[in-house]
Amino acid sequence: MIYINRAGQNLGTFSIEEVQRGLDTGRFLPTDLGWQQGMGQWEPLANFPTLAMPSSTPAPVVPAGAGPDDSQSLALTSTEATAQDCPAWERRRELGFGRALFETWREVLFSPGPTFSRLKTIGGFASPCTFQLVMLLLYFFSAIINQFAWTGISFAFQTAHRSNAIEFGNFGMVHTSFRLAASLLLGIPLTLGFSFVWAAIIQFCLTLLGSAARSYQTTYRVLCYATSALIFTLIPCIGGLVAIVWSLLVSIVGLAKAHRTETWKAAMALLLPGFICTLLILGISAAALALVLSHMHAQGAET
């Protein structure tokens, strides 16, 4: 058996006959890397003595880095693969940081369907993770502004009503600053770390529903880009709520499009943990209530 890899993406494991057929039909390229038991490193297929290279290389059927899984990448058509170029954040070197960020917000927030339909399902964790980091920094910035604004209002209110309010106010400001600094320093890496866990939970729920057509990486990428909605937290008062709702909607659409599943299934995957919790608590409460009522009824019958 030969393992085939193209541009860092595993295309699967194939027998020598299959690889030979693939080379002849253009499914595999002589430049694709191969590995089989006993080899120390990966080598181009052209270096395999057991394989005969075609005289003219036909156009490849399987695009490089087309899909997340071996079978899926082979199943994708070249049209699908060439269309996988979004979001703009992945092209920030070419577009520039500011424009790439702005374009990603526009694409993800206002046309999530087409954007996530074309989302690259591979490409590593670095780009979406960096995007999430930028969004978290923006979120913390808005949180600091809001926190200080509220502390200031509270301080002004206390000054107007209490003689010793200055001491309280100063303490509150210093205390708030320390907490904000600490939560900024630790909260951002923690949120980034837990986003991997959250993506794993969503992938798990999608698998339970039989809708995880793509890999964990795809789910992670969707959820990271869905944090674009955090931009709304810059709006005072209602911004947080808008961000939560918008992020949820974008995540649902994104998961549905990226995993090629129905929207309700994507929504269920996101809401499943909460839904099961509610259902179980209701069930247990109902059972407890029924027990208490039957006990009371039995006592009433005895008397």
Added chain:
Amino acid sequence: MSSKIEITKYVFRPSAHFSGEKIVLRPLAPGELDFEFHFLIITIATALCSLAWLRCGLPWPKCWLRKYVGCPCPACGATRCALALLRGDLQTSFFNNPFFFASYLVTLVIDLYSGSVLALRLPRIRLNKIPAQEFKRALAILVAVAVLANWFYLFFHQ
């Protein structure tokens, strides 16, 4: 039918998969995602930041379910479980939240494996073929049952 046979094979004959048929030891291809490196960095960074968070006296994670409904959530006791595990108190750690105790241990084992293969530049353990969707689903159901069983345990012990 064949998928059912495949699932049964996976679940009931795990030893068959270490024979070289299902699991393979191979080097990473150039440009291939380094799972071990990512896993190690992310878990260690998250664990260190969580520890620093608690050391700084910042608020402990609150359980909204317990606060408003009075019932534990499936993750209740996870922080206490981790802290007891850090102290080496395995018994307390296990009884605080058995599912999270198992999860932490699995994470620790994967970290040890990742650290070893990275430090010694060893070949990586990889699945020979991507498991069938049915197998993944069966595994997910098993995990879901474990989470629910753990939650029932928490209901009666916390």
